[in-house]
Amino acid sequence: MLSADQGKIQTIALVRDFLQSSGFCRALAELDRELLDWDSNLNWSEVGPATTPAAVRLESGKASFTLPPLQVVVDDYVARTSAAWNAAHSSSAERNLAQASFQRVEPLFSSEPLQRLESIHKSNILVSKLVDLPRRLFAAQGPSGNLGDEPSESTVRVVVTASTDKIVKISDTQTGAVLWSFEYPKGSVLDVELDCDEPGWLERRDDAGADADGSDKSRSTSVYRLVLAGMDGLVHIVDIATRTIVQTLEPHSKYVTAVKVVESKGEFFVVTGSHDKTVKIYRRTGAGASPGASECNKMQQQQQQQHYRQSLYSLVHSVEFQGAVECMCLVPPEQEEPPAPQDSLETAQATHSVAACQDEETQQHHRRRLGCWSIAVGCRDDNYLHYIDLDSSTGFRQHRYNLNANGDDWVSFSPMCLALSPSGRHLACYTDTASGRILVLGARSAVQVQSLWGIAIDPMFAQPRCIFDPSGNFVLATADDHAIWAYNIASGQCVRKMLGHTSTIRGLHRLGDSWASCSFDKSVLLWGSVATINP
Incomplete structure (x- = not known):
C-alpha cells in the first residue's frame, strides 16, 4: 500500500509529464516553483512517470510495471465510471465476462528467438x-531450393x-534457404497474402493444419498464388509455380497498406486498404469450383486451371473513409448460439452484444451475418x-464501434495495427499514442x-505491430x-521483453504455435512456445 505522500508524488509526476509533453512550459515552471514549498529536498525536474515509487523500468527482460501517462489514466477512469459508457455499451457484466476469458498465467514462450535467419x-x-x-x-528450384x-x-x-530491395522471397524456416524469389515491378511490397483455388484451404492456413505426417493429398494439383500489395498503389497476383x-x-x-484473402459464405474475396x-x-470470378477438386480428366483440369488463372478477381465494392487506411483484420463469423454463462440473469443477457440488443432489425442482421466473415478497418483521423x-x-453492410471510452467523437489517436485472438472473440488494437496504448476489444x-x-x-513515424500469443492470454507488441513486449491481458502488465532485433521491427505474424x-x-527471427518451428 502506498503512503499518502507516495500517492501524491505519483499524481504530481503524471501532471508534470502531461504539462511537459503538451508544451505547457509556463504552467510547468509555475508548478515546479510551488512544489519547492511542499518538498524542497526533492528535485522535481528529475521526477517523471518512470522514476516514481510505483514505476519500475524493464531491464534484462524481467517483469515490470510502468506508470501510464495521465491521459491514459483519465481515459480508463472514464471508461470504468462514465454513465455514458454504461448506457452505450450494455452492462458492466459484459466487460467483466470478457475479462474472465483471460488468465494470469506464466508465458510458455521464450524471451529469446528459436532461430535467426540473417x-x-x-x-x-x-x-x-x-x-x-x-x-x-x-522441387526444381536448384541447390538453394533443395528440400x-x-x-x-x-x-x-x-x-x-518482402524487402526495400523490391524482392519477394520464400525461404525454408528450418534451413534459411531461399526457395523462391520474385522482383516486384515497381516500388516495395507492403503486405503479402496467400491465395489458393482449393476449398477449405483458408482454415488450414490459419490453423497450421496438415496430416500427421505433414502431407495433404488434396494439395497436389492446387494452384497457389501470392497477393502482393505495393507502394505503387497496385496489387499483383503472382502464380508461385510459374513466377508470373x-x-x-x-x-x-x-x-496499399493491407491486403486480406478470405472465403465467406461460399465466395472468395480479396480485400485491399490504402x-x-x-x-x-x-470477388473471385473464375471457374467457381476448385480445379483440383473437380472430377474430370487431365485435359479438362488443365483447361479449367487456365481459365481460372485468366479470370481471377473483379472489383465488386468500394468504401471510402475519412482517413488513410492503416490496418485491417479478418473477423470470423459469429456463432449461432453464444454459450450462456451460469452466474446470473444479468451476465446471461450480457454474454453477447447482439443477444442483448432488443432491436429486431439488428437481430435479423445478426442472423444474416452467421457464416459471414467481416473485415475490421482502422483509419487515420x-x-x-x-x-x-x-x-x-x-x-457488404457496414457497422462501426466507437474507440473512445466516453462515447464522444474526439479523435485523440488512430488505430495502427489490428490483431485477432486465437478464439476469434477479441481484437488487439495498437494505437499511435506516445504511451503505446493497446486496446483489447470484444470482436x-x-x-x-x-x-x-x-x-x-x-x-x-511509428508502424507498430502486435499479435496474440497461441494461448490468447498475452499480447505481443513491437516497440x-x-x-517485443509481452503483456498479460488479465493483469494488464508487461511480463517479458523478447530481445533479438537491433533495429526497427516492421513485421510480426503468427501461425499456430510459431x-x-x-x-x-x-533479419527474420522465429519465435514460439515449442522448440520446433517446422510442423
Whole structure:
C-alpha cells in the first residue's frame, strides 16, 4: 500500500509529464516553483512517470510495471465510471465476462528467438508471413531450393518476406534457404497474402493444419498464388509455380497498406486498404469450383486451371473513409448460439452484444451475418473501428464501434495495427499514442476489455505491430527499443521483453504455435512456445 505522500508524488509526476509533453512550459515552471514549498529536498525536474515509487523500468527482460501517462489514466477512469459508457455499451457484466476469458498465467514462450535467419535479404525487411506450402512447388528450384527426398505431396513451413530491395522471397524456416524469389515491378511490397483455388484451404492456413505426417493429398494439383500489395498503389497476383503475374487488380491512387484473402459464405474475396482512404473488395470470378477438386480428366483440369488463372478477381465494392487506411483484420463469423454463462440473469443477457440488443432489425442482421466473415478497418483521423460484412447478398453492410471510452467523437489517436485472438472473440488494437496504448476489444463490439500501455513509440513515424500469443492470454507488441513486449491481458502488465532485433521491427505474424518478426536489421527471427518451428 502506498503512503499518502507516495500517492501524491505519483499524481504530481503524471501532471508534470502531461504539462511537459503538451508544451505547457509556463504552467510547468509555475508548478515546479510551488512544489519547492511542499518538498524542497526533492528535485522535481528529475521526477517523471518512470522514476516514481510505483514505476519500475524493464531491464534484462524481467517483469515490470510502468506508470501510464495521465491521459491514459483519465481515459480508463472514464471508461470504468462514465454513465455514458454504461448506457452505450450494455452492462458492466459484459466487460467483466470478457475479462474472465483471460488468465494470469506464466508465458510458455521464450524471451529469446528459436532461430535467426540473417541471409535472406541484404536490405530492410518490411513483411514476414509464415505459411505452409507443398514441397512440390520448390522441387526444381536448384541447390538453394533443395528440400531433400521428402515426398512431393508433403508440406514445408516457409516464411514469405518482402524487402526495400523490391524482392519477394520464400525461404525454408528450418534451413534459411531461399526457395523462391520474385522482383516486384515497381516500388516495395507492403503486405503479402496467400491465395489458393482449393476449398477449405483458408482454415488450414490459419490453423497450421496438415496430416500427421505433414502431407495433404488434396494439395497436389492446387494452384497457389501470392497477393502482393505495393507502394505503387497496385496489387499483383503472382502464380508461385510459374513466377508470373496472372492479374493486376484495379489500382489505388496511393500506398496499399493491407491486403486480406478470405472465403465467406461460399465466395472468395480479396480485400485491399490504402492511404487513398478506400477499401476495395474483389470477388473471385473464375471457374467457381476448385480445379483440383473437380472430377474430370487431365485435359479438362488443365483447361479449367487456365481459365481460372485468366479470370481471377473483379472489383465488386468500394468504401471510402475519412482517413488513410492503416490496418485491417479478418473477423470470423459469429456463432449461432453464444454459450450462456451460469452466474446470473444479468451476465446471461450480457454474454453477447447482439443477444442483448432488443432491436429486431439488428437481430435479423445478426442472423444474416452467421457464416459471414467481416473485415475490421482502422483509419487515420477516425475514432471508430469499422466493420464490413463480406456478404454480397446484403450489399457488404457496414457497422462501426466507437474507440473512445466516453462515447464522444474526439479523435485523440488512430488505430495502427489490428490483431485477432486465437478464439476469434477479441481484437488487439495498437494505437499511435506516445504511451503505446493497446486496446483489447470484444470482436464486433465497443467493449474495452483491457487497456495496455507503457511502450514508448513515436506517434508521427511509428508502424507498430502486435499479435496474440497461441494461448490468447498475452499480447505481443513491437516497440521503439527494438524489443517485443509481452503483456498479460488479465493483469494488464508487461511480463517479458523478447530481445533479438537491433533495429526497427516492421513485421510480426503468427501461425499456430510459431511466429516470425522482421526488422530493418535485415533479419527474420522465429519465435514460439515449442522448440520446433517446422510442423
